[in-house]
Amino acid sequence: MSEPQHTPSSPDVEHLASVLRRRHQELAEAAGARIGRGAVVHALTTHLWAGVAVPAVACHAAVDPLRLTASAGPVTCRRCLGRSRQEQDQVPGQTSLLNE
Numbered sequence: 001m002s003e004p005q006h007t008p009s010s011p012d013v014e015h016l017a018s019v020l021r022r023r024h025q026e027l028a029e030a031a032g033a034r035i036g037r038g039a040v041v042h043a044l045t046t047h048l049w050a051g052v053a054v055p056a057v058a059c060h061a062a063v064d065p066l067r068l069t070a071s072a073g074p075v076t077c078r079r080c081l082g083r084s085r086q087e088q089d090q091v092p093g094q095t096s097l098l099n100e
């Protein structure tokens with residue numbers, strides 16, 4: 001019914017978008033994410049990049065989703081813990097896709 005209006009124009013963007021979608025699905029099942037090999041587990045949220053839902057940490061400590069690695073948690077980042085409570089109230093349907 002709805003057609004995407006922000007179609008990426010370059011093949012590079014298309015490729016990156018598919019990688020990001022996949023990463024988003026992988027991380028969507030995780031309780032949290034580490035940045036690279038960092039010890040801190042961050043809460044996950046979703047950002048829109050070129051019309052694609054991409055994973056991001058709630059405290060915005062890192063902007064590159066490809067550096068995020070899934071973690072079983074628990075979330076140990078204090079800034080994420082402070083933010084995620086608020087965002088859970090505001091985005092109640094975010095995890096419902098996984099239950100279908």
Ligand SMILES: [Zn+2]
Pocket residue numbers: 041042043057058059060061077078079080
């Ligand atoms: Zn964090």
